[in-house]
Amino acid sequence: MTTGQEQSHRSGFVSFVGRPNAGKSTLTNALVGQKVVITSDKPQTTRTVVRGIVHRDDAQLILVDTPGLHRPRTLLGERLNDLVKTTLAEVDVVAVCFPANEKIGPGDKFIATEMAKIKRTKKVAIATKTDLATSEQIGSHLLDIAALGTEIGVDWAEIVPVSAKAGDQIALLQDLLVGQLPEGPQLYPDGDLTDAPEEILAAELIREAALDGLRDELPHSVAVVVEEMRLREDRPDDKPLLDIHANVYVERDSQKGILIGPKGSRLKSIGTTSRKQIEALLGTPVYLDLHVKVAKDWQRDPRQLRKLGF
Numbered sequence: 338m339t340t341g342q343e344q345s346h347r348s349g350f351v352s353f354v355g356r357p358n359a360g361k362s363t364l365t366n367a368l369v370g371q372k373v374v375i376t377s378d379k380p381q382t383t384r385t386v387v388r389g390i391v392h393r394d395d396a397q398l399i400l401v402d403t404p405g406l407h408r409p410r411t412l413l414g415e416r417l418n419d420l421v422k423t424t425l426a427e428v429d430v431v432a433v434c435f436p437a438n439e440k441i442g443p444g445d446k447f448i449a450t451e452m453a454k455i456k457r458t459k460k461v462a463i464a465t466k467t468d469l470a471t472s473e474q475i476g477s478h479l480l481d482i483a484a485l486g487t488e489i490g491v492d493w494a495e496i497v498p499v500s501a502k503a504g505d506q507i508a509l510l511q512d513l514l515v516g517q518l519p520e521g522p523q524l525y526p527d528g529d530l531t532d533a534p535e536e537i538l539a540a541e542l543i544r545e546a547a548l549d550g551l552r553d554e555l556p557h558s559v560a561v562v563v564e565e566m567r568l569r570e571d572r573p574d575d576k577p578l579l580d581i582h583a584n585v586y587v588e589r590d591s592q593k594g595i596l597i598g599p600k601g602s603r604l605k606s607i608g609t610t611s612r613k614q615i616e617a618l619l620g621t622p623v624y625l626d627l628h629v630k631v632a633k634d635w636q637r638d639p640r641q642l643r644k645l646g647f
């Protein structure tokens with residue numbers, strides 16, 4: 338039993354929402370202090386619910402990254418929206434991201450209105466990407482966020498301007514989010530940055546590298562599955578090597594050609610880029626074996642979706 342002298346410990350779950358490209362993934366990484374979630378300049382590329390974990394002496398903040406809420410166009414889109422809603426009803430805090438360099442629009446309003454329906458969860462508003470806005474813009478953006486709250490009936494527990502890129506106000510945001518958490522024990526062991534299986538993290542990094550430089554319509558067609566990941570046997574203890582075999586799935590032959598590139602050049606650079614990132618994340622040298630495969634129209638096929646982990 339505590340005597341009242343000790344500092345209380347808080348723990349809980351926070352989820353970032355906001356329209357595509359609002360900066361949710363970048364913010365998750367900035368708060369955790371390490372890259373655990375893929376970021377991309379293509380909207381709606383975040384698919385897996387990966388948690389980043391912030392460890393502090395006084396608190397544990399578990400960040401749940403969700404795909405952007407959007408009107409579903411395919412079966413995949415519907416699954417994503419279901420995933421988002423289930424996640425949001427279970428977290429302690431929903432942090433709604435409004436990019437400071439853009440006016441609040443119908444998309445933001447749609448999301449904030451959906452959030453207003455989730456009564457139990459506390460809501461925090463975050464003005465993201467403040468490095469892209471002038472102080473006048475930031476000022477009126479904050480007023481707009483407050484006005485939106487009044488209009489749709491959301492009581493913002495906090496309204497915080499931040500820049501994940503510049504690292505501005507990230508520590509303050511961390512404090513404010515911790516302040517919204519209930520008292521509770523540490524939920525994850527020290528040092529865990531995420532509870533996503535390493536296979537999922539590796540698959541996300543490969544997917545991110547594969548998407549780099551692709552045109553708008555292709556990102557939705559790319560899925561990555563790590564088929565096998567294991568330490569190679571008969572290696573000296575101080576020279577481990579992790580073997581990873583992964584498949585990159587696309588929906589059509591033409592897309593396969595694009596991903597592979599002339600003489601396999603694109604696939605090779607996808608492999609090199611993602612291998613380095615996986616090595617940095619897991620701290621082990623990696624041998625990465627990548628194959629591109631066609632899974633016809635996988636986004637519309639429930640069986641294939643399950644196989645690809647959705």
Ligand SMILES: Nc1nc2c(ncn2[C@@H]2O[C@H](COP(=O)(O)OP(=O)(O)OP(=O)(O)O)[C@@H](O)[C@H]2O)c(=O)[nH]1
Pocket residue numbers: 355356357358359360361362363364375376377378379380381382383404405465466467468469499500501502503
């Ligand atoms: N200048 C600047 N750019 C940022 C900042 N945060 C994110 N970005 C950029 O904005 C783009 C989108 O960022 P993400 O973090 O992937 O956005 P998201 O909300 O997770 O996107 P979805 O997965 O599409 O929902 C990327 O190109 C980021 O580099 C920031 O603080 N400043």
